[in-house]
Amino acid sequence: MTTRTSTILTHTVCPRCREDKPLTEFSTNPSKKNGHASYCRPCARERLREYRATDIGKLANRVASREYAARNRARNLALREASTTTP
Structure with missing residues (x-):
């Protein structure tokens, strides 16, 4: 019988700036596996600004x-x- 241990993520890498940042730098997104957005807040803001242009x-x-x-x-x-x- 195997037991699962849960690992709590505290950091993740933003795919845009490629920096390892704490999860507090990411917005929440319940549909994602880790519960946070893929892009950090500054990159998400810039991405939205570019899209709206x-x-x-x-x-x-x-x-x-x-x-x-x-x-x-x-x-x-x-x-x-x-x-x-x-x-």
Whole structure:
């Protein structure tokens, strides 16, 4: 009978900058095996910035903004009215 020992990861390597960093440098992602994102926060931020600079990224961001505005129209109107009525 074999017993499994759990190993707790404290560091991982970011595939973009190739640096070994502590897990606190990575966002959480429950769908990943280790529970953290693949890219460190600075690299993920830069990656997103580069994506949003492309035509596809600009379109995706515009669509997401419009969908958010449509979903939250009533909430946004209520907040806008509350901010204008309060001195």
